[in-house]
Amino acid sequence: MPENENEKVNETAHAPQSEQGKPSSAEGAPAPPENHVLNPRSLRALAHPLRIQMLRALRHQGPATASQLAEKLGESSGATSYHLRQLAAHGFVEDAPELGKGRERWWKAAVRGTTFDGALDKDPNPEVQGAVEVYLHEIANIHTQELNTYLGTRDHWDEIWRDSSDMSDFTLHLSAERAAELNQKIHDLIDGYRDSAGAEDPATQRIRMHLHAFPQDGVN
Numbered sequence: 001m002p003e004n005e006n007e008k009v010n011e012t013a014h015a016p017q018s019e020q021g022k023p024s025s026a027e028g029a030p031a032p033p034e035n036h037v038l039n040p041r042s043l044r045a046l047a048h049p050l051r052i053q054m055l056r057a058l059r060h061q062g063p064a065t066a067s068q069l070a071e072k073l074g075e076s077s078g079a080t081s082y083h084l085r086q087l088a089a090h091g092f093v094e095d096a097p098e099l100g101k102g103r104e105r106w107w108k109a110a111v112r113g114t115t116f117d118g119a120l121d122k123d124p125n126p127e128v129q130g131a132v133e134v135y136l137h138e139i140a141n142i143h144t145q146e147l148n149t150y151l152g153t154r155d156h157w158d159e160i161w162r163d164s165s166d167m168s169d170f171t172l173h174l175s176a177e178r179a180a181e182l183n184q185k186i187h188d189l190i191d192g193y194r195d196s197a198g199a200e201d202p203a204t205q206r207i208r209m210h211l212h213a214f215p216q217d218g219v220n
Contacts, residue, residue, distance in 0.1 A: 047131035
């Protein structure tokens with residue numbers, strides 16, 4: 001394992017995009033749009049821990065009913081039903097009528113990811129700034145959960161997968177412009193690997209990559 005300052009850590013907190021996985025869709029159904037660009041209104045609709053967790057579950061594990069999400073997340077079906085309707089009103093989720101039987105209502109993710117518009121940080125509305133804080137902290141919590149889950153189960157993976165995992169960090173001295181340039185180059189590089197192999201390929205696994213890049217107080 002690498003040491004301390006020069007360890008390789010690949011994570012994402014205040015990154016432009018947050019996927020939380022790609023949704024499963026019905027066979028033959030068109031793939032959902034890549035990203036939902038957050039604006040003040042949609043951000044306030046999404047910035048609730050349970051809504052973020054439900055959207056994440058639909059993206060990771062595919063369509064589900066309100067009752068199934070309630071059982072999975074330890075909530076009441078009334079709560080999940082309400083929050084699903086709010087997410088639907090802002091285009092984050094949609095009905096999956098091809099899966100429903102009788103009065104059973106299934107939901108699926110309507111987008112594959114969300115893009116955090118940097119203009120939201122400059123919005124003077126205190127409600128928007130409160131939503132920014134909730135959203136970013138919840139994404140950071142999810143990243144921590146995902147990493148801890150992997151570390152707690154890494155012995156279940158074959159050696160080839162353990163060797164291909166990465167947990168590192170770097171310290172650089174950059175201007176704001178150079179930091180933004182580096183972030184964009186990393187995003188472009190990752191995009192180049194998105195469709196290198198299909199999910200049906202038995203040699204592949206879903207890989208989660210986190211990228212955290214932020215200025216830090218202290219001695220340079």
